[in-house]
Amino acid sequence: MSPVVGGQSTASQDNGGDGQEPITAAAIAAQVGGRLVGDGSVQIRGIAPLDRATASDLSFLSHARYAHWFAESAAGVVLVDPSFETLAGSPTTRIVVAKPVDAMLGLLARFHRREPRAVGVHATAVVAVNAVVGANVTIDAHAVIGEHVTIGDGCWIGSGASVGAGSVLGRDVRLHANAVVYPFTELGDRVVLHAGAQVGREGFGFVPQPTGVARIPHIGRCVLEHDVEIGANSCIDRGSVDDTVIGAGTKIDSLVHVAHNVRVGRFCFFAAQVGIAGSSRIEDGVQLGGQVGVKGHLTIGAKATIAAQAGVFGDVPAGETWSGYPARPHKEQLRKEAALGRLAKLLRPIEQLLGRHES
């Protein structure tokens, strides 16, 4: 996960983004409110880091530790912190701004190549006659829309994606190629499912039988609220009796598993390969690092942070940062790690003191 603080959003802009039209250094300086040093007529067609930029690329320098790259960079223009205005280096055209990274982030949409989109239903898509499809919807090749599905205005269903019977998609939902919405699943507005994401599967619950086990019929729902994003090949199960709910604005990376009956709050971030076992509650604003595992029937309090690869086997209070396996408060974990490291080195003297020498 890479949240960047303080950047200006450009995601909703639509001014170009095809990466074709060049822009001059002078125009960039004007757009970011920076001061131009050098040749304002330089034509820029892309953005790249200092070590890979060419004469038609914009680059940026914000820390002294990248100064050696700046020295030899071929970049046509560089956004620089005021302290680097006169720094020795091959790029002669510079734009001086207070926060070069933020300024660069604000320019990304300008150079972003967008996937072409044809509004309408592709001839090879299969849409049930009783499905309700809104205005300005794109349904790409070989997508399948099941019976009694509702697709809101502005949705874009990628090639090979499948929306199961009775599911409801809000407005401007984006399913990437081969994503699967199981039957009877509910997606809010602007939900994004990346390629291969699977949502609404009946969870992993069985009852013992005289011979083997039988599946528990899952009658709970799978609800993804507004602005939820689910990464590639991630899997969100539906509930058994209760619902599985992913709260509004929560962003989930790739290869994540969320089991049945889990309630995830609003504005959470789950990094890749996280796994949440059944019926746990993840409150608002929780951040889970990569490969974190959370046992079932637990609560992780609001705005808690769990470090990568931690294994959470107990409730985590709101606002705390935990790490380790089993997970404990991060500071406690660090203290214990340090103490044990020092103790390990004292093994010999301790054994001598105790008159013990294990071979």
Add this chain to the structure above:
Amino acid sequence: MSPVVGGQSTASQDNGGDGQEPITAAAIAAQVGGRLVGDGSVQIRGIAPLDRATASDLSFLSHARYAHWFAESAAGVVLVDPSFETLAGSPTTRIVVAKPVDAMLGLLARFHRREPRAVGVHATAVVAVNAVVGANVTIDAHAVIGEHVTIGDGCWIGSGASVGAGSVLGRDVRLHANAVVYPFTELGDRVVLHAGAQVGREGFGFVPQPTGVARIPHIGRCVLEHDVEIGANSCIDRGSVDDTVIGAGTKIDSLVHVAHNVRVGRFCFFAAQVGIAGSSRIEDGVQLGGQVGVKGHLTIGAKATIAAQAGVFGDVPAGETWSGYPARPHKEQLRKEAALGRLAKLLRPIEQLLGRHES
């Protein structure tokens, strides 16, 4: 994984399940063999937990810790343990049964909405002319059935699913949307592959070459025996020389990886994100918690249980419970953890005793 003990299976029933027809409180009481208290004419259309139930929902109360939800629940009818028959609370219609949760599980199929199924081959499906397709088979839109494939009676191949050349599916196999059966794979009766599951891929084996490496051709099979279930986006490789086999009745959750030549016994449960490296043996009835990793060429004995996120680097004897990284018997692990926790707190006095003070 949520095995529920003692529930009555309803999975094979076919009495309704469309969630449309309401049922009265009196009829529910009769069905579960419970004693009705209150208004037997209340109409029920669904099942929900106490805190989310509405006047047309059945709910259940089995533990005192949920009594506060019961007090304010809007549920139309509640299944209660005999000790709660007269408990104060807004739900006035109650059905008294010895085991409310089991009674509720037995009713789930009644309220389960089933995905509509049209028997036959969809016009957009591609089925090789030499494939052998049994009776009462459903092949959904855009599914692809390769050359010389055999599809048993009653199979249901979901939209976009692919069955590679030469594969054999038993009776009543269910492939969900976009599942992939690689060529020459063998599935027994009633096998379920969830969306995006990939079975029969040639495993991850290479031989060094003068320039780089070359793949080892995999001639072993990938065999899923009767009643195996594979979760969404899970991956089961075929064998290199030996076979990869998943034993009858074994249930595997989502995002699990099973490498080449692994032999998994009967009636095992693997929770989500488990990984088994090549050539390991998992004997009958083994339960693996979420994110467990098992090194290659090991044996996990029958009915052993491995706790979530454990890393197994050695053989595990039958019937034992192991945990940790590296995994050890769970009780030993707990003892060691506790001892080290106490030792960590003794660092200062130990250092003083030894006359050492590291800064």
Add this chain to the structure above:
Amino acid sequence: MSPVVGGQSTASQDNGGDGQEPITAAAIAAQVGGRLVGDGSVQIRGIAPLDRATASDLSFLSHARYAHWFAESAAGVVLVDPSFETLAGSPTTRIVVAKPVDAMLGLLARFHRREPRAVGVHATAVVAVNAVVGANVTIDAHAVIGEHVTIGDGCWIGSGASVGAGSVLGRDVRLHANAVVYPFTELGDRVVLHAGAQVGREGFGFVPQPTGVARIPHIGRCVLEHDVEIGANSCIDRGSVDDTVIGAGTKIDSLVHVAHNVRVGRFCFFAAQVGIAGSSRIEDGVQLGGQVGVKGHLTIGAKATIAAQAGVFGDVPAGETWSGYPARPHKEQLRKEAALGRLAKLLRPIEQLLGRHES
């Protein structure tokens, strides 16, 4: 991962491989340069381990620990180490070679059943009119090739696979069923994507907004160099500003996540379920065990090896072997583990010495 040292590559051979034509023991002996003992006319149709081989199978014996299987094996012919030439056992026809396993590996391609391939574009595939498709290309049923895509000579695009707009595939690329190449992704020659692999997704990067967060537009590329192999359901993100690059000859197993801006060198091996966070550098020849996690913005030096399930939170020097959580040099980790194990057993005497007895 199962690299096998010293085997002869047969991957590029094309002499049969349909598993249909039998071969005699004498012909096998000639092919592997071994000495035949017994009946050279025995007909062989497959290869199997000793315990599963039938009279028409070739098997192999290289270690004394499998001698009990040899004693009772039904194999028609067995490749044996010279020391086992006269070993008691039911297989009477034997081929004596210095390295039985290597000899067997060299024969695998002979018995490998190949998926049938029809060159050309299937009638149900959708190929944009402005896509450039090379010679001898196979595009299977329901595959989708987007606008301005380039497909090199000899590529094989599996059923339901999707290649997004503007992507470029080199020669002899193989996409298995339902693999997804996001728009504007670059694949070198002989790249293999297994079923359900997703490459080129915009990475997990967001900027805070007055209400929630907004995606950072990703303008970096996703580049898979020559001979890269990506396992089933693995996910490789594109870069935000920098590129994500997987170096030539690198092999990645199933369910692996590689985040944005990660640079992976040449000839690396990543076992299943590995996760690499954003902007890390993995140098040439690095081997990562299963379920290894690597934090963002780190460097793992050339030819380093990381043991399974390790969590890497700091730079790893070239050539070293690290393990554990947090990962440390493997020898140091083993020493510390051993010291702590001995200390844990000394808890009581230490407490007595210090005059402390916690209950």
